[in-house]
Amino acid sequence: MAGIRDVEVVVFDVLGTLVDEPGGLRRGIRDAVPGLGEESVGELLALWQRHVEVEQERIAQGRRGYVSTEVIDGEAARRVADHAGLADPAVVARLATAGSRLSPWGDAVDGLERLGRRFPVLGLSNAGRAALLRLNAHAGLRWHQVLSSEAVQAYKPAPEVYRYAIDTAGCPPERVLMVAAHAWDLRGAQASGMRTAYVRRPAGDPPTTGDAFDGRFEGLDDLVTALTAG
Structure with missing residues (x-):
């Protein structure tokens, strides 16, 4: 997965990707x-x-x-x-x-903590700001920053939501990795120039044969290992 190792910032979808x-x-x-x-x-x-x-x-x-x-x-x-x-x-x-009041997937809390030692980690969610605040506290998710699409008055996969994340990251889009369990979300990020990584979840939206994401992983542990190896 050499294509994702040169990223500077990692952005995570929240609903479905980190919480059930x-x-x-x-x-x-x-x-x-x-x-x-x-x-x-x-x-x-x-x-x-x-x-x-x-x-x-x-x-x-x-x-x-x-x-x-x-x-x-x-x-x-x-x-x-x-x-x-x-x-x-x-x-x-x-x-x-x-x-x-959604529960985190079993690898979510530890995976974010491990990744956060090496990269700035952002959350990017369609959840409203107030709901996202309470969800993060309930699930024990810890970020460097969490972004709600409410700030741009739109919902993913609208381009302005991904641009909001890219602008917050403060680096070129090709240096920002979007991680999600939903192929539709990754397609939106990809259209905005971001790198993309799919993480499989039981209720996610899996890639089709036509999707060419930069990485595909069975879980968050595999993603973290790929990003931090070497």
């Missing part, structure tokens, strides 16, 4: 509606995820003004509550914040 977003949302749904079977939980999770996807796409297309993930997650939680017959406002409000 689907698992955390499933847990939030189970807590809100006890006794549901796994199939029903899966249906409600799909309803939540579809709402987020549709609304972020509407924003990208200019059919809705920018709103943060806190707003969109609140809408998704109300959709889930309506579908499940959940009427307690306090329970719905807690469900809306499930995205700030």
Whole structure:
């Protein structure tokens, strides 16, 4: 993986790459509606995820003004509550914040710490600033700096989000490595001139045969070893 060893700054996607977003949302749904079977939980999770996807796409297309993930997650939680017959406002409000209580993948905390001894490490997330603050604290993620796309009023894979990370890194885009479990995210980074590394996760978006990323890894440990070897 010689192509990634000359990078100066490493940027990580957060949701799905470092924390288990689907698992955390499933847990939030189970807590809100006890006794549901796994199939029903899966249906409600799909309803939540579809709402987020549709609304972020509407924003990208200019059919809705920018709103943060806190707003969109609140809408998704109300959709889930309506579908499940959940009427307690306090329970719905807690469900809306499930995205700030996601668990890290087993290699995430240690991997960030190891990598941070050698490189400036940034987080780059579509999560809103307030949600990201609480998520980092809950999951124990430690960065040199974490960036929310809320700062540029857009969602990845909009080019301005990656430019925000590149400008923060303070070096040419080809010296900045974007790490994600989502091929769509890496394609956006690649289009902005960044180096790219895919890390496999159970709920990620794997590369296709047409993707030519600079590195592909089974886990964060393998990535860290590749970047720090020699």
